[in-house]
Amino acid sequence: MGARIRHGVNLTATVLAALTLVVVLIPLASILVTAFQRGEAALTSPGFFTESPANPCSPRAGTVCHYGGIAPALDGTLALVGLAALISVPIGLAAAIFVVEYGRDRPSARLITASADVLSGVPSIVAGLFIYTYMAANYPQIVFSALSGSLALSVLMIPIVTRTAEEALRTVPNSQREAAEALGITKWKATLRITLGAALPGIVTGVLLSVARAAGEAAPLLLTAFGNNLGFQGFTQPSDAIPLLVYDFATSPYQNWIALAWGAALTLIVIVLGLSILSRLVLARMARRLRGSA
Amino acid sequence: MRLANPFRTLLRRPSQGRRRWGDLAFRGIVTIGAGAVVGVLVAILWILWTGSSQSRAAFGLGIVTNPTWDITTNVFGLLPMIDGTLLTSAIALVLAVPIALGSSIFLTQLAPKALPSALKAALAQVVDLLAAIPSIVYGFWGLFVLVPYMRTTVDPGLRSAYDRLGNLVAPTVHAVSPGASAWAGTHSPFTGTIIGEDVLSASIVLAIMVIPTVAAISRDALAAVPIPQREAALALGATNWEATRRAVLPYARSGIFGASILGLGRALGETMAVTLVIGNGLAPPTSLFNSGSTLASLIATQFSESTGPLEYSVIIEAGLILLLITLGVNIVARAILWRFQSPGGAGGD
Numbered sequence: 001m002g003a004r005i006r007h008g009v010n011l012t013a014t015v016l017a018a019l020t021l022v023v024v025l026i027p028l029a030s031i032l033v034t035a036f037q038r039g040e041a042a043l044t045s046p047g048f049f050t051e052s053p054a055n056p057c058s059p060r061a062g063t064v065c066h067y068g069g070i071a072p073a074l075d076g077t078l079a080l081v082g083l084a085a086l087i088s089v090p091i092g093l094a095a096a097i098f099v100v101e102y103g104r105d106r107p108s109a110r111l112i113t114a115s116a117d118v119l120s121g122v123p124s125i126v127a128g129l130f131i132y133t134y135m136a137a138n139y140p141q142i143v144f145s146a147l148s149g150s151l152a153l154s155v156l157m158i159p160i161v162t163r164t165a166e167e168a169l170r171t172v173p174n175s176q177r178e179a180a181e182a183l184g185i186t187k188w189k190a191t192l193r194i195t196l197g198a199a200l201p202g203i204v205t206g207v208l209l210s211v212a213r214a215a216g217e218a219a220p221l222l223l224t225a226f227g228n229n230l231g232f233q234g235f236t237q238p239s240d241a242i243p244l245l246v247y248d249f250a251t252s253p254y255q256n257w258i259a260l261a262w263g264a265a266l267t268l269i270v271i272v273l274g275l276s277i278l279s280r281l282v283l284a285r286m287a288r289r290l291r292g293s294a
Numbered sequence: 295m296r297l298a299n300p301f302r303t304l305l306r307r308p309s310q311g312r313r314r315w316g317d318l319a320f321r322g323i324v325t326i327g328a329g330a331v332v333g334v335l336v337a338i339l340w341i342l343w344t345g346s347s348q349s350r351a352a353f354g355l356g357i358v359t360n361p362t363w364d365i366t367t368n369v370f371g372l373l374p375m376i377d378g379t380l381l382t383s384a385i386a387l388v389l390a391v392p393i394a395l396g397s398s399i400f401l402t403q404l405a406p407k408a409l410p411s412a413l414k415a416a417l418a419q420v421v422d423l424l425a426a427i428p429s430i431v432y433g434f435w436g437l438f439v440l441v442p443y444m445r446t447t448v449d450p451g452l453r454s455a456y457d458r459l460g461n462l463v464a465p466t467v468h469a470v471s472p473g474a475s476a477w478a479g480t481h482s483p484f485t486g487t488i489i490g491e492d493v494l495s496a497s498i499v500l501a502i503m504v505i506p507t508v509a510a511i512s513r514d515a516l517a518a519v520p521i522p523q524r525e526a527a528l529a530l531g532a533t534n535w536e537a538t539r540r541a542v543l544p545y546a547r548s549g550i551f552g553a554s555i556l557g558l559g560r561a562l563g564e565t566m567a568v569t570l571v572i573g574n575g576l577a578p579p580t581s582l583f584n585s586g587s588t589l590a591s592l593i594a595t596q597f598s599e600s601t602g603p604l605e606y607s608v609i610i611e612a613g614l615i616l617l618l619i620t621l622g623v624n625i626v627a628r629a630i631l632w633r634f635q636s637p638g639g640a641g642g643d
Contacts, residue, residue: 010533014404020396021417024509027502028424031435038438094327102321108328115332121624122338122617123563124429125590129597129613130338133345155334162331188320216428219565222594243430247566250434265431276426280419 035266042067042256042263049074052229053245056254065256070264072231073245079232080146080225080241081214084153089207091154092161093196099162100169101191113166120159127155128220135224146232146239149225153217157210164209168202169195171286201286205279212275216268218243242268338617346611348604357611363576365601370608372615374578378586379616381579382493382568383561386500391554393501394508397421402516403524403538418513425506433570436499437491441571444498445490449583452494453484486581491573494582499567504557511556511631515549516542552630559623563616565590589616 042048047069054068095112103109131152135143142148172195180190196203218241221227227244228237242264249261353360353370360371401414460478468475519542527537543550573585574595587595589612600606 006533006536010535013535013538014400014406017396017400017404020393021400021421023393024397024421024424024505025417027435028420028427030439031427031431034435034439035431091327091330094324095331098324098328102324103328112328112331115335117628118621118624119331119335121559121563121620122335123565123590123620125563125565125593126338126342126613126617126620129593129610130341132597133610134337134341137341137345155338158331158334187317189316191320212426216426216430218428218430219590219594223597243428243566246430246434247570250437250570261434265434268428269431272426272428273423276423 032269035262035269038259039262039264039266042259043266045069048263052231053249053260054256056252056257058253058255067256067260067263070242070245070260070267072229073240073242073264074267075231076146076225076239076241077215077243079235080149080153080221080239081211083146083150083235084157084214085207085211087150088154088157088161088210092158092206092210093165093203095158095162096165096169097191097196099166101187101195112162116159116162116166119155120163122155123219124156124217125219125223128152128223130155131220132223142236144224144226144238145236146225147235149221149239149241150235152220152224153214156217156220157214160210160213161203161206164206165199165203168199168206168286171202172198201282201289205283205286208275208279208282212272212279215275216243216272218247222247339614342610342614342617346607346614348607349611352604353608357608358615361578365605368602368604370605372589372592372608372612374576375587375589375592375612376615377578378493378496378572379562379588379590379619382497382500382572382586382588383558385494385497385582386504386561387554387558389498389501390504390508390557394505394553394557395512395550397505398509398513398516399538399543402513403542404534418510421506421509423506424502425510429503429564429566430570432499432503433567436495436567436571440499441490441495444492444495445488449484449488449490449492449494453482453488453583456482456484483582486583488583489573489585491571491585492583493572493579493586496568496572496586496588497582499571500561500564503564503567504561507560508553508557511553512546512550515546515553518549519545548630548633552627555623555627555630559620559627562588562623563590563620564588565594569594589613589619 045067048067049069050071051069052072053070054066057063057065059065095116099109099112103112131148132143135145135148135151176194176198177190180194181187185194221241221244225241225244226238227240227248229240232239246261246264246268249257249264252258252261349357349370357370357372358376359373360369361373362369362371363374364370401418405414460482464475464479467478523541523545524537527541528534532540568588569591572587572591574587574591575585576587577584579586592612593609593616596605597609600609
C-alpha cells in the first residue's frame with residue numbers, strides 16, 4: 001500500500017474514533033441540558049427544599065400553577081440512605097479487614113472477595129424483591145417500610161464498600177503493619193488505628209460511591225419503601241424518596257408535577273455527580289500522598 | 295536472673311491474657327462481617343427459590359417457553375419477558391461496544407499529540423461520570439426526549455430505509471432464493487404502529503447506559519498493553535492506526551471481550567430506564583416497534599398490580615431467572631477479566 005493511502009486510513013480511523021467519543025458525550029450533554037431547562041423553574045421556586053409537592057395542576061387561563069417542593073422525598077432519601085450506610089459500612093469494612101488482614105490469599109478470603117464481586121452484579125430490582133419476599137414471609141406488618149428500603153439499599157452498598165475498602169487496605173505498605181507489631185501493639189489496635197487510618201481516603205471513597213449509588217436507586221424502593229406523600233414517618237412506615245418521586249411524577253399527566261420531577265431529577269444528578277467527583281478528589285489526594293511517601 | 299537476659303523482658307508480653315482476648319474478639323467481629331457478605335448472597339438465592347415454589351409447582355420449566363400472560367385464567371408465561379430482556383440487551387451491546395471501544399481507542403491510542411494529556415484524562419473522567427447518573431434519570435430523559443424523537447424521526451426513517459433497500463435488492467434476492475425474499479418481505483423488524491415506547495427505544499437507552507462501563511474497562515485493557523508492543527510496531531514504520539490494529543488490539547482482545555460481557559450483565563438487569571420507555575406490553579414483540587417487557591420491568595410494573603399469591607410467586611420466579619442469567623454473565627466476565635489481569639500481575643491484585 002502506498003504511504004499516502006496508509007496515512008489516509010490512519011486519519012480516517014482517528015476521525016472516526018474521535019466521532020465515537022463525541023457520540024458518547026451527546027447523551028450526557030442532552031440529559032444535563034434537558035434537566036436544567038425543564039427543572040430550573042421548579043428548583044429555583046421558593047420552598048423547593050422545604051415544602052411538599054403542590055396539588056396537581058395544569059395551566060389554564062387565569063390560574064397560576066405552583067410547584068411546591070420535594071422536602072418529604074428529600075427527608076426520606078436521607079433517612080433511607082443513612083440507615084443503609086449504617087448497616088453496610090460496618091459489614092463491608094469488616095469483610096475487607098477479614099480478607100486483607102486475616103485471610104491473605106486463603107480460600108476463605110477468596111470466597112469473600114468472589115461473593116462481593118458476584119453480589120455487585122445482582123440487579124437492584126432483585127435486591128428489592130429479595131427483601132420484599134423475606135419481609136413478607138417473616139414480618140408482614142412492616143413489608144412496606146423505610147426499614148425494608150434501607151435493607152434493600154444496603155444489599156447494593158455492601159459489595160461496593162467491601163471491594164473498595166479491600167483495595168484501600170491492600171495499598172497500605174506492610175512495613176507499617178510490621179512497625180506496629182515491632183512496637184508490641186496488639187493486632188486489633190494496630191488494624192484499627194494504623195492500617196485503617198492509612199487506608200482511610202480509599203475507604204471514604206468507597207462509602208461515598210456506595211451512597212451515590214443508593215441515593216439514585218428507585219427500583220428496589222418500589223418494592224420496599226413503596227413511597228407515600230408524607231416523607232419519612234419512622235422506620236416501620238412506608239417512606240418517599242427522591243427517585244420514587246421522579247418516577248411517580250414523571251408518569252403523571254400534570255404539568256406542574258412533571259416540572260417538579262425535573263427539578264428532583266436535577267437535584268439527584270447534582271447529588272450523585274457531586275459525590276462521584278468528591279470521591280475522585282479524595283482518591284487523587286490519596287494517590288498524591290502515596291507518591292509523596294514513596 | 296531476670297536481668298541476665300534482657301531479651302526475655304522484651305519478649306514477655308504485658309497483660310498477655312487481655313491482649314489475646316482483644317484480638318480474638320476483633321477477629322470474631324470481622325469474621326461475622328465477612329460471613330454476612332456470603333450470607334446475603336446465599337440468602338438471596340434461597341429466599342427467591344423458596345418464594346417461587348408455588349410458581350414452579352404450577353408451571354414447571356415450561357414457564358420459560360410459555361408466551362401467554364393472562365390474569366383472568368391465571369396463566370403466567372415468562373417467554374415474552376425473557377425474549378424482551380435478551381433482545382434489548384443484545385441490541386444495546388451491538389450498538390454500545392463499537393462506540394465505547396472507539397472512544398477508548400481514541401483516548402488511549404489515536405488522539406493527536408497536540409491534545410493535552412490533562413484534557414484526555416478529563417474526557418475519560420467525564421465518560422466515567424455517565425455511569426453514575428441514576429437509571430431513573432436516563433428513563434425520564436428517554437421518555438421525554440428520546441421517545442418523541444424516535445417516534446417522529448428515527449422510526450419512520452428506519453422503516454422507509456428498510457423498504458427502499460428491500461425494493462432495491464428484492465429482484466436479486468428473489469432470483470437467488472424466492473423463499474428468502476418472501477421471508478424478508480413478511481419479517482420486517484420495522485412493522486407495526488409507531489408509538490415510540492418500544493423495544494428499539496429501550497435498547498438505545500440501554501446502549502447509552504452500558505457505554506461508560508464498556509468504555510472504562512476496555513480503556514483499562516488498552517492501557518495495560520505493554521508499551522514496547524506498540525512502540526515496536528511504530529518503529530517498523532506502522533501508522534498509529536496500524537500499530538493499534540495489529541499490535542495493541544489483539545493483545546487487549548480478551549479484556550475488551552470481558553468489558554462487553556460486563557456491560558451485558560448491566561443491561562440485563564436495568565429496570566427503571568427500561569420500564570419508562572419500553573411500553574410494558576405483555577405480548578411477545580414481533581417487531582422492534584412493538585412495546586414489550588423485560589424480566590426487570592415486569593417485576594417493577596406487575597408487582598403493585600399483582601392479583602394473588604400465584605402471580606406474586608411468578609414475579610419472584612422472574613426475579614430468580616433474571617438473577618441466574620446476570621450472575622452467569624457476570625461470572626463469565628470476571629473469569630475473562632481475571633485471566634487477562636493475572637499474567638501481568640498489575641497492581642498486585
